[in-house]
Amino acid sequence: MFSMLKSYAQACCNLLFPRSCHICSKLLCGATARFDDHLCADCFASMKRCDVVSCRSCGSALTEEREKEEYFCRRCRNDRPDYHRLLSCYVYDGPVRSLIHKLKYEGRAYLASTVAKLIAAALADKWLDQFDALVPVPLHAARAREREFNQADLIARHLARGTSLPVVPALQRSKNTQALADLKKQGRMRVLNHAFRLEERLSPMLRQRRILLVDDIVTTTATARMTSRLLMDEGACRQVTVLAFAKG
Ligand SMILES: [Zn+2]
Numbered sequence: 046m047f048s049m050l051k052s053y054a055q056a057c058c059n060l061l062f063p064r065s066c067h068i069c070s071k072l073l074c075g076a077t078a079r080f081d082d083h084l085c086a087d088c089f090a091s092m093k094r095c096d097v098v099s100c101r102s103c104g105s106a107l108t109e110e111r112e113k114e115e116y117f118c119r120r121c122r123n124d125r126p127d128y129h130r131l132l133s134c135y136v137y138d139g140p141v142r143s144l145i146h147k148l149k150y151e152g153r154a155y156l157a158s159t160v161a162k163l164i165a166a167a168l169a170d171k172w173l174d175q176f177d178a179l180v181p182v183p184l185h186a187a188r189a190r191e192r193e194f195n196q197a198d199l200i201a202r203h204l205a206r207g208t209s210l211p212v213v214p215a216l217q218r219s220k221n222t223q224a225l226a227d228l229k230k231q232g233r234m235r236v237l238n239h240a241f242r243l244e245e246r247l248s249p250m251l252r253q254r255r256i257l258l259v260d261d262i263v264t265t266t267a268t269a270r271m272t273s274r275l276l277m278d279e280g281a282c283r284q285v286t287v288l289a290f291a292k293g
């Protein structure tokens with residue numbers, strides 16, 4: 046009875062205040078036209094998935110035979126990170142770029158639930174079973190205050206819903222790092238060195254655990270490399286896998 050009333054109320058509400066897609070503004074009418082309450086099926090269909098055959102470390106496409114055999118691109122073969130592998134879901138372009146922009150810079154925190162659903166849609170069933178805890182990549186405190194939320198933390202919490210997995214915000218950013226994409230590799234590493242620290246109080250929750258390190262977007266992998274080193278060395282984690290909604 047309650048669920049009937051609830052769906053009736055929802056139908057009335059949709060009639061009075063029709064929802065529309067946050068990317069293209071099209072009205073979300075009918076179950077087949079929508080991905081969820083915030084995204085239409087057409088925008089979802091136009092999101093480009095990352096290549097299945099891609100480098101385990103950086104997610105770039107593999108072209109040479111040797112690369113395909115080893116699952117590492119030429120660059121990462123000689124410079125392997127401390128994380129086990131990178132799971133990147135969509136290419137940072139078109140509707141994926143708009144969605145991240147609206148979530149991060151227009152303060153639409155509720156879009157983190159759409160991002161979590163899109164991640165689940167891109168990965169195999171029961172993919173979360175292989176982890177023991179989720180760790181979000183942190184924002185610097187000053188940026189978190191401006192934005193009022195850390196999108197990686199929200200995404201991790203939505204992913205963990207309905208599972209028994211804990212979200213452990215054990216990583217802290219100790220320096221407000223400048224935009225990394227503009228720097229060369231040595232410069233990036235110099236900036237990132239000491240940029241993160243582990244929250245000692247929470248690190249016992251990570252010891253010998255298989256960690257999913259969650260971020261909204263991965264570009265240079267410098268942050269993933271630095272934070273996973275910290276988790277493996279100081280956190281004594283068993284394994285770190287990096288999850289990125291988008292690959293830039
Ligand atoms: Zn749309």
Ligand SMILES: [Zn+2]
Pocket residue numbers: 100101102103104105117118119120121122
């Ligand atoms: Zn690579």
